[in-house]
Amino acid sequence: MNTKNKRVAIIGAGPSGLAQLRAFEALEKQGIESPEIVCFEKQSDWGGMWNYSWRTGVGKYGEPVHGSMYKYLWSNGPKECLEFSDYSFDEHFKKPISSYPPRPVLFDYIQGRINKSNARDFIRFDTTARWVSFDEESKKFTLILDNLKEDRTYEEEFDYLIVASGHFSTPNMPFFEGIEDFPGGVMHAHDFRGADQFKNQKLLLIGSSYSAEDIGVQCYKHGAKSVTLSYRSNPIGVEWPDGIKEVPLLTHFDGATAHFTDGTSEDFDAVVMCTGYQHKFPFLPDELRLKTKNNLYPDHMYKGIFFNDLPQLMYLGMQDQYYTFNMFDTQAWLARDYVMGRFKLPSKKKRREDIRKWLDRHDAIKDSLDSVDFQTDYIKDLIALSDYPEFNLDKVSEMFKEWLRDKEENILTYRDKTYTSVVTGTQAEEHHTDWMFELDDSKERYLAFEEEVEETVPGEK
Amino acid sequence: MNTKNKRVAIIGAGPSGLAQLRAFEALEKQGIESPEIVCFEKQSDWGGMWNYSWRTGVGKYGEPVHGSMYKYLWSNGPKECLEFSDYSFDEHFKKPISSYPPRPVLFDYIQGRINKSNARDFIRFDTTARWVSFDEESKKFTLILDNLKEDRTYEEEFDYLIVASGHFSTPNMPFFEGIEDFPGGVMHAHDFRGADQFKNQKLLLIGSSYSAEDIGVQCYKHGAKSVTLSYRSNPIGVEWPDGIKEVPLLTHFDGATAHFTDGTSEDFDAVVMCTGYQHKFPFLPDELRLKTKNNLYPDHMYKGIFFNDLPQLMYLGMQDQYYTFNMFDTQAWLARDYVMGRFKLPSKKKRREDIRKWLDRHDAIKDSLDSVDFQTDYIKDLIALSDYPEFNLDKVSEMFKEWLRDKEENILTYRDKTYTSVVTGTQAEEHHTDWMFELDDSKERYLAFEEEVEETVPGEK
Numbered sequence: 001m002n003t004k005n006k007r008v009a010i011i012g013a014g015p016s017g018l019a020q021l022r023a024f025e026a027l028e029k030q031g032i033e034s035p036e037i038v039c040f041e042k043q044s045d046w047g048g049m050w051n052y053s054w055r056t057g058v059g060k061y062g063e064p065v066h067g068s069m070y071k072y073l074w075s076n077g078p079k080e081c082l083e084f085s086d087y088s089f090d091e092h093f094k095k096p097i098s099s100y101p102p103r104p105v106l107f108d109y110i111q112g113r114i115n116k117s118n119a120r121d122f123i124r125f126d127t128t129a130r131w132v133s134f135d136e137e138s139k140k141f142t143l144i145l146d147n148l149k150e151d152r153t154y155e156e157e158f159d160y161l162i163v164a165s166g167h168f169s170t171p172n173m174p175f176f177e178g179i180e181d182f183p184g185g186v187m188h189a190h191d192f193r194g195a196d197q198f199k200n201q202k203l204l205l206i207g208s209s210y211s212a213e214d215i216g217v218q219c220y221k222h223g224a225k226s227v228t229l230s231y232r233s234n235p236i237g238v239e240w241p242d243g244i245k246e247v248p249l250l251t252h253f254d255g256a257t258a259h260f261t262d263g264t265s266e267d268f269d270a271v272v273m274c275t276g277y278q279h280k281f282p283f284l285p286d287e288l289r290l291k292t293k294n295n296l297y298p299d300h301m302y303k304g305i306f307f308n309d310l311p312q313l314m315y316l317g318m319q320d321q322y323y324t325f326n327m328f329d330t331q332a333w334l335a336r337d338y339v340m341g342r343f344k345l346p347s348k349k350k351r352r353e354d355i356r357k358w359l360d361r362h363d364a365i366k367d368s369l370d371s372v373d374f375q376t377d378y379i380k381d382l383i384a385l386s387d388y389p390e391f392n393l394d395k396v397s398e399m400f401k402e403w404l405r406d407k408e409e410n411i412l413t414y415r416d417k418t419y420t421s422v423v424t425g426t427q428a429e430e431h432h433t434d435w436m437f438e439l440d441d442s443k444e445r446y447l448a449f450e451e452e453v454e455e456t457v458p459g460e461k
Numbered sequence: 462m463n464t465k466n467k468r469v470a471i472i473g474a475g476p477s478g479l480a481q482l483r484a485f486e487a488l489e490k491q492g493i494e495s496p497e498i499v500c501f502e503k504q505s506d507w508g509g510m511w512n513y514s515w516r517t518g519v520g521k522y523g524e525p526v527h528g529s530m531y532k533y534l535w536s537n538g539p540k541e542c543l544e545f546s547d548y549s550f551d552e553h554f555k556k557p558i559s560s561y562p563p564r565p566v567l568f569d570y571i572q573g574r575i576n577k578s579n580a581r582d583f584i585r586f587d588t589t590a591r592w593v594s595f596d597e598e599s600k601k602f603t604l605i606l607d608n609l610k611e612d613r614t615y616e617e618e619f620d621y622l623i624v625a626s627g628h629f630s631t632p633n634m635p636f637f638e639g640i641e642d643f644p645g646g647v648m649h650a651h652d653f654r655g656a657d658q659f660k661n662q663k664l665l666l667i668g669s670s671y672s673a674e675d676i677g678v679q680c681y682k683h684g685a686k687s688v689t690l691s692y693r694s695n696p697i698g699v700e701w702p703d704g705i706k707e708v709p710l711l712t713h714f715d716g717a718t719a720h721f722t723d724g725t726s727e728d729f730d731a732v733v734m735c736t737g738y739q740h741k742f743p744f745l746p747d748e749l750r751l752k753t754k755n756n757l758y759p760d761h762m763y764k765g766i767f768f769n770d771l772p773q774l775m776y777l778g779m780q781d782q783y784y785t786f787n788m789f790d791t792q793a794w795l796a797r798d799y800v801m802g803r804f805k806l807p808s809k810k811k812r813r814e815d816i817r818k819w820l821d822r823h824d825a826i827k828d829s830l831d832s833v834d835f836q837t838d839y840i841k842d843l844i845a846l847s848d849y850p851e852f853n854l855d856k857v858s859e860m861f862k863e864w865l866r867d868k869e870e871n872i873l874t875y876r877d878k879t880y881t882s883v884v885t886g887t888q889a890e891e892h893h894t895d896w897m898f899e900l901d902d903s904k905e906r907y908l909a910f911e912e913e914v915e916e917t918v919p920g921e922k
Contacts, residue, residue, distance in 0.1 A: 196644035
């Protein structure tokens with residue numbers, strides 16, 4: 001197959017889309033020419049979720065805001081579990097850093113790898129995909145694009161479509177009786193931008209997953225009067241400090257009073273719904289749309305990537321995630337090899353059987369430890385199929401399990417632990433300030449040496 | 462022309478879209494058969510902006526929330542200025558009511574007229590228009606629709622497209638230096654849902670139009686510690702009570718401190734940007750998109766309705782508004798008559814000349830009084846072209862001017878004034894409670910007789 005005249009569209013320039021650009025770049029470095037690649041990014045810069053925005057609701061051009069990140073967000077898993085195997089933290093920072101860096105530091109790392117390439121030349125920023133259609137005869141996709149900055153729409157044809165638009169951007173926000181009369185602020189975690197505005201407030205969080213846990217702890221750390229987490233099925237169940245507690249599901253509001261299924265009730269100043277996200281692809285006709293709940297093995301995709309009804313359509317990063325950047329990489333490398341004709345797909349039936357095998361195993365998952373093993377094996381399966389640099393996945397899997405134990409042991413101090421890189425063997429440094437007392441998440445303060453910050457009051461630059 | 466086999470798509474079932482359905486219904490009542498009409502509504506119910514939602518950001522299905530309304534919103538203009546000339550307030554409420562009803566009461570009135578018809582049968586709820594294309598050969602529009610509830614997309618062809626999707630839904634939100642580090646909440650007026658959460662807070666509002674004025678007064682009324690309005694060019698300039706003040710434009714934030722162009726600065730707890738809305742039509746290719754700022758005579762539309770490059774495409778209610786429901790009616794009646802072949806369009810050149818004439822007059826507008834006259838004359842021009850029931854526009858125009866004076870005289874009490882209907886001659890009742898002391902905006906309390914509420918503490922049901 002002559003790939004030179006083929007055209008590849010990537011939707012989204014976040015970690016997954018950038019991984020895809022990097023994958024093609026790695027091949028170029030081997031002297032192998034890429035097809036024509038265009039990456040469409042709705043935001044004005046790359047980084048996806050990691051490109052923090054103060055905006056909520058809709059953005060400058062009236063499109064739904066992509067980012068769900070907030071001030072004071074620190075990695076909630078060890079960085080050693082997400083390290084690129086072809087670009088280490090050591091290579092980027094030139095010195096050991098701690099295992100749980102804040103958002104600006106991780107964003108810096110993501111950008112470090114891609115800044116060394118000419119990836120920016122392939123990205124059309126401020127451009128959203130409005131609609132995609134696929135022509136059965138020409139076997140090509142037609143994309144309708146909207147240049148938001150110029151308020152100009154246009155069409156282009158592509159042979160391959162790689163959807164890397166993420167799935168932590170479209171909030172899932174359930175209705176509770178009486179919520180329309182709750183006097184305080186009600187927001188989804190997607191619109192949470194920082195703990196400061198909840199200082200001295202009694203905060204109700206609905207949910208029991210990462211957002212609830214992290215926003216709860218952040219608000220506690222930054223001075224909320226109390227934090228109450230309401231869970232649907234199971235509590236997070238760690239040992240909470242005084243000031244944070246878990247209660248069963250909210251049944252309804254009566255004014256400022258929230259009532260729970262155990263018959264208790266309490267007044268609150270504000271509500272943050274940490275109720276998860278929807279996989280949403282408004283630009284795709286429903287026969288090409290991935291329709292799934294958030295789980296470790298969404299159906300309909302061979303190797304978790306190739307849309308089984310039409311493998312020219314690929315999805316990256318649509319799984320729920322223990323592994324992140326390194327998983328996107330292994331997916332992007334394989335997607336690239338398929339486009340390049342280096343990876344051949346088996347028949348649709350065979351692909352379906354492979355999907356079925358994974359779905360069956362997925363059904364048998366019992367707990368978090370199983371889940372870690374599942375995703376580890378998924379990545380092992382992928383990594384064997386491309387030349388993405390191998391790394392010790394068993395070791396990373398162990399780290400994830402250690403991290404789960406650390407969190408359970410102490411939700412307030414687990415970020416002070418350190419891990420060892422499987423890419424470089426480097427042992428992480430302890431951060432100069434205990435996480436609970438570190439109120440400044442800037443890169444400058446984070447990278448400062450212990451001597452430089454000794455005199456500083458935590459939280460002051 | 463045989464209109465029976467024609468198909469008409471209406472996008473939006475708010476006041477404009479409903480007016481369009483009502484216009485066709487009025488003809489049916491005369492025994493004249495309508496073409497096939499389908500109205501697509503993104504929300505689960507009709508009413509557009511008047512269909513209050515507690516949600517902010519994106520809605521249940523991940524689409525941007527349409528509504529910008531909030532608890533305690535009362536009409537900010539006399540109801541006598543927006544009365545349908547074919548369905549009076551008297552006909553609906555069976556008794557005189559005050560001139561400034563709250564949102565639920567006005568919504569009830571809008572629904573009263575349409576509930577009497579079979580309009581609901583023509584509306585597909587939970588359905589958003591994803592993309593529109595126009596075929597030059599067949600002269601038909603193809604609409605790609607997305608049934609949000611069923612997660613199903615499909616296409617349909619139409620001969621006419623009437624865009625009635627409003628233009629007070631997509632916030633315009635400017636950037637100010639330092640805003641990303643402002644510790645309190647930052648929202649656009651679009652996401653403001655009620656004054657309660659700002660109780661005892663120092664609130665900064667940016668803007669000097671209706672939203673700023675009304676949200677400022679609401680928050681003052683419901684217990685904000687202070688309200689500061691920052692204007693770009695000119696202050697609202699009414700006599701503010703202690704606790705509300707106007708300052709020139711914000712230059713930047715430094716933490717919680719806002720700095721203004723006059724060199725003053727002040728700390729705030731929260732910011733609400735009352736900075737207006739964008740005309741936004743993501744479902745239209747840019748050659749069919751109305752591109753305009755918010756003003757009384759957007760360019761490119763003949764009679765403010767017919768897209769001059771393609772009059773099969775019509776827009777309703779895209780003007781800035783003194784007149785509202787009754788203006789949408791006069792537009793809808795004329796759009797209907799064009800579709801029915803009862804109203805013939807002149808040549809494109811003649812239409813352009815007519816548009817030019819209005820644009821020139823628009824350029825000459827000097828103040829609010831001129832603006833009222835301009836829109837009055839615009840509606841006179843329209844009403845003469847269809848059989849929409851005439852009403853005394855000069856009298857309504859006078860009422861608007863009186864309203865402008867009332868507001869200037871006392872921004873806190875103008876809603877206690879009463880006006881006389883030009884449709885029925887009925888003099889409005891005084892509301893049983895002064896607006897400043899009325900903290901309950903429910904229809905039940907509003908419609909209760911004076912005797913029934915005497916014993917009630919304001920704000921308690």
